[in-house]
Each structure stands twice: as C-alpha cells, then as structure tokens.
Amino acid sequence: MAGLNPKQEEACSYTEGPLLILAGAGSGKTRVITHRIAYLISEKEVNPYNILAITFTNKAAGEMRERVDSIVGFGAESIWVSTFHSMCVRILRRFYDRLGGKNSFTIYDADDQKAAVKEVLRLLSFDEKQYPIRAMIAAISKAKESFLSPDEYDRQAAGNYRDQNIAKIYREYQKRLRSNNALDFDDLICRTIDLFMQHPDVLELYQERFRYIMVDEYQDTNHAQFVLVKMLAAKYRNLCVVGDDDQSIYKFRGANIYNILNFEEEYPDAKVVKLEQNYRSTSNILNAANGVIANNEGRKDKSLWTENPEGEKVLFTRYEDDRGEAVGVCKRIFELMKEGRGLSEMAVLYRTNAQSRVLEEQMIREDIPYQLVGGTNFYARKEIRDMVGYLKCIANPADDISLSRIINVPRRGIGDTTVTKMRDFAAEQGMSLYDVVVDAGVVPGLGRAASKLEAFAELMQGFRRVAEDGALSVLYADILQKTGYREELEKENTDEARSRLENLRELSNKISDYELHAEQPSLTELLEEISLVADTEEREDGSERITMMTLHSAKGLEFPYVFMVGMEERLFPSGMSLDSDDPDAEEEERRLCYVGITRAKEQLFLSAASRRMVNGNITYPEVSRFIGEIPENLIRMEGKKDSNRGYSGERYYDEWQGSTFRPKPSGAGRKSYLRTQAGGSLQKGMPQQTIIDYTVGDTVKHIKFGRGVVTEMTKGGSDYEVTVRFDTAGEKRMFASLAKLRKV
C-alpha cells in the first residue's frame, strides 16, 4: 500500500473481526478509511455491495464518497456511504409499513418539532415557562435515545410530578407525530431498531448485505446509534470503528464517549490500532495540544508525535478588552499578509457565536473579507420554510403541523380563531386538519371564513393535481405564483423582501438541480433531502477570505494559521460547564481546546481580554486555565505578568497605519453591510486578481473614502501597500488587493 505508514497499513489490512482505530488529530484518518475500502475490494475481493460506511454529516459522507470513487473505480457506486439518518430513512422507506406506518412518512426537523411541542403544550394547558419547549425536546430526545416509551418514561418518573408531566407531553407528542405520519430525527434511528427487533428477517437481510461495516467519528455516536451498529454487525462481526476520544465534543447532543472508551469491553476480541503520527502541525503546536489534553483523566492512552519541524512558538497575547483583541487579531492578519500569506490560510476560532460580532465589526473597519461558518441554515429561513411547508402539505396531507404553518401565509383571512375551531373539530372527529379544510362546511360556526377556506382548499387541491403529473419545478413555480407569495414580497420593495426573493430563487435552483440529477425525482425524496441535508453554504473557492467559526464547527478542518480568541475563564472553559454538576464537563471543554489547537498547521495565536462585555455586562475575566496547561517552553507570552495568574492587558488599541476607526455603522445599514461581507454577494463576480493600474501621483477612488491621491506604494509580500491621501478622509495606508482602488 503506497504512501501509508506501518500503523496505517495495519489498520487497512486488518479486515476480519472487530477493529478499533484510534485516530489522533491529523493522523491521516480519512486516507486510512478509503484505503481500507480499496483494500477490501481489491485484495480481499469483497463485493462493494457488501460494504457500509457510516459518517455523521452529509459533508463527511460526500467527501468520503468522492475519495472512495476516485480510489476504487469499478463498483464504487454500490458501496453504501451514508449518514446514520439517511441510512435509516432508506431502510424505513422500504419497511416502515411493517411497523404499521406508511412508507411515505414525513421527516420533522427541529422547527417542526418545536411547533409540535408547542401545540402539545397548548393542548395540555401547560405553561411554556415551566415546561420550556427546548427542554421538552431535549427530554424527549433523551428518552428516545435510551428507548424509553412514554409509558416507560412515566413509570420511571414515579413520584416526580414534573417528570410525570413531561411523560404526558412526550406521549401526546408521539401521538401527534403518528397521526401526522411523521418521524423526527431520533425516531429515524429508534424505529429502525424497532423494525430490526420486531422483524428479524429484515435485520438479517441487512446483516447479509452489510458484511463489512465502518463507522467514522465513532466518539460522536449516541446510545441508539451504538445499538443500531451492534445489531447490524452482530452476524459477521466485521465492524471497524474510527474515532478519537480526545475529540469527543458533542456530549450535549447525546454523544456517548463510552461507546469508544468501552469498545474493547463490548468486543473483547477487538484489535486496536493507534494512529499516533501527526502529519498536520509543527511539533510546537502538537506538543502544546498534548500538554493540554494530558490534564484529562478519562482517555485512552496515546501520545501524538510528528516528524514535522518545530516551527514558531505558540503566541499568547492578553489584550485590554474584547475590542482590543479584535484589533490585535486584525493587525496580526495584516502582518501575515505582508509575509505573503493569503486570508484563506487563516481562521479565527471562538467558543460562542456571540464573540463573532466584535470581530466582524473590526474586520469590516479594516476591510478584511471574512466568511462566517455556521449560523442560520438556508432551510431555516422563514420564506424557505413557508415554501417547504406547502410542499410538505402537498406530499402528506396528514401533516397538520405544516398545514397550520401555511394555512394563512400569505394572509388570506383564515385567522387563529378559525384554525383553532377546525383543529378542535378535527380532534373530536379523529380527522386530520386537511380533511376538515376540504370539507369545511361541516364545521359549525365558521361564518365568513368558510368561503375563504373553500378557496384555500381549491388552491391546495390544484397543487396536488400538479404534483401528481407535473415536474417539481413547475409545482414550485405554481405555488409561488398562485398563493400570491411572490407578489406580496415584490410589492414590499424593501431590501429584506428582495433578499427573501433571492432566497426563493435559490430554492428554485436547488429544486431544478435536484430534478436534473435525481434518478427518479419525487416530491418525497426532494423533501427528504431538504430535511436531511443541512445546507452548508460552501465556501466559494478562489475568494480570499478569512474563516471565522466556533471551535465546534472547526472540527475536521485545518488551517496554516489559527487564532483562538477569548481564552478566558468562564468563557472557555465556559461558565456553564464549570457550574455543571457533571464532572466530565470540564474535560469536554479541554477536549474542545485540544480540537482547536490541533487545527493549526504552522502557527497558533491565542488571546484573551482583560475586560469583556458578556450579555451586556462588563466582566473582568482571568486567563483560561488551558493557557497554563501549555508547556512553558512552547509558548511565548506577550505582555507583563500581573498579580493573578495571567498577563495583564498592556496592548492597547494602537492606531496603526491602515486601521481606520470610524463611528460604528448603525442599525439596518450595518446589518446589510454584514450580509454583503458574509454572504459574498458584494464580492461575487469581482476579479480575484487585483489589477493595479495606478501608481504614485495618480488620483484614485475608494469605495468608502472617495477620491484621493496615491502618495506611496511599497511591495509587501505578494501584495502592495498603498498610501493614499484622501480629499476628505485623510491619509490611509491599505493593501491594494483589499482596497479595491480605481484609477480615475
């Protein structure tokens, strides 16, 4: 096997029986998985049809698919490369009727779930304050993960009034989902397990099919997923799990680190291969990470090493406050750029999304293009959810949740009172809301709304006819048109409305794209893709931007230059973790820190502020304990020591050349500015290669500062630093590639 180290090779060629691959950060994990699949097929002559590779995210599945395709060639397409959830959907679409459901079930996402719980609370007259929706969803999810039915949950709650009420909510929620012919994300896993338990013939079918199973990011699996994998692998026992207990950072969403820690107890004959050579980071960075993670107790014994050069020391800087930190980061970015590094080689990582704000503001001031990762999902936007709501209703008329969402959108005179009346009537008669809408005449006391309902029913029936024999894109266009949704937005004529229309066009593109590429396009499958595939706004290639994201989102990525900001007690590690009674909480924060450090290839910049605004309050945080855990000889501290554990903020905002402090842009203006920066519409289609057609003495125009005369140009790295004396804004120094100066 070409290009693999002995350990990697060992992991690839051990194909029979249970195998645990402990893959440290940057140890070439994906390479091993893909090579192993290739090895199974070419050396062991395993039929690709018998291979299953499970990942967590669609992104990971897509990447693996691509790599497998390129390395395996013939037969690669018959390998199942899939996320847990899409695998289960595929199985349930075929066999859900065996559990008494319809194979055409709808999938409820977080938003639908929320709406369902809200309705349940209303129905049971529970107070949302006492039983917060978020907490209820979490409780239900937890119950499902441990296979507790509402009845069993109730039994366990014996004597606990609150838990008994939660059991009631859970029961009612399940009832609602069942009558709506819907499954939530947890159901997808649990009901598949139910199916396997109740129908051993179905289980056997899949056991026979999946003779070789691989699970990536095994440390992220929850209990239900563990059970599912165990069942599938029970017959042939060719189960290979890959993961890193040190990178387990998703406990809050159910991940159970013991799945990986106790793998050898579960499978006593398991072979364990440790991939400990790191190919990513300098030894200074790697050892800094090792130093931090060594403070955790509950972990598999391993030590990462590298042949990479020592590199620069890790740099820690303490700034006066959060704003100063942002200024300092920007300054460092410019320094790196002067050395010829590009923005796409850099990333800023933080613990909480709220921290991005100050950084964004500063980057806008300094004209540094950035890209935010994470944030609101495309499909979570209101206008998209409305359209998807229509599609869901058309696909599954029993879906009361979606129908309630769109019945009065856009406004058509079917108000809350009417809907409540109909809902109550439906509940009494055991009908679905849609049945009632179609036959509104039977509901007493609807008054004027009756005619509105009739028109609405007519509209929906029309859509259903189009859905039956028309193309999906035609259906979509029809909805947009006939509901008056588009017209209403067009009339509004605001920036926001235009942006919504743009999103609706984007959805139209996605639908056309789906139609074009799907083997057999169907509304059900389209909706499945929409619910299961979060739309991760892919980074546009070629655009030079710095990436900003949470530490969680950074998992699996790497950058030459990494900034970890806000290294402060109670921010990171988070106060919530420190206050929690879970003794593992601090260790999970430390793992998160480990994940962050190991993202860096060349250089790592850590920083903290002495004063920070948190939730509108000024706080004076101490330096994070994690800083002290980095071996002293690997870190350079910038600044003087102060009385407590840390380093005081002696780095004030230094108004250096190029930074341009202007008053904070206000309200809506600022927002739309942010959007153009983050969303990229401003930069789309702009030449990436800057054409410099001006020189000293020329008059140029700047997008914000207006007219000015170039007074100086010096070469800095791959770029030019240009000094311009503006007519109104004074003298500014800036990078040619960022300043977008035009000769006039």
Next chain:
DNA sequence: GAACCCATCATTTTT
C-alpha cells in the same frame, strides 16, 4: 392585523 412596548433570557449543533 399590525405596530409597539416590556420582560426575559442568554454555550456548543447535526441530522
């Protein structure tokens, strides 16, 4: 039904 005011509340996120 929309516009406004006040109270409340705050990690991390994918499917």
Next chain:
DNA sequence: TGATGGGTTC
C-alpha cells in the same frame, strides 16, 4: 447587548 416572545393598543 440583542433577540425573542407575549401582551397591549390602535
């Protein structure tokens, strides 16, 4: 600080 949701008023 700032987003969100509920309640009130016009």
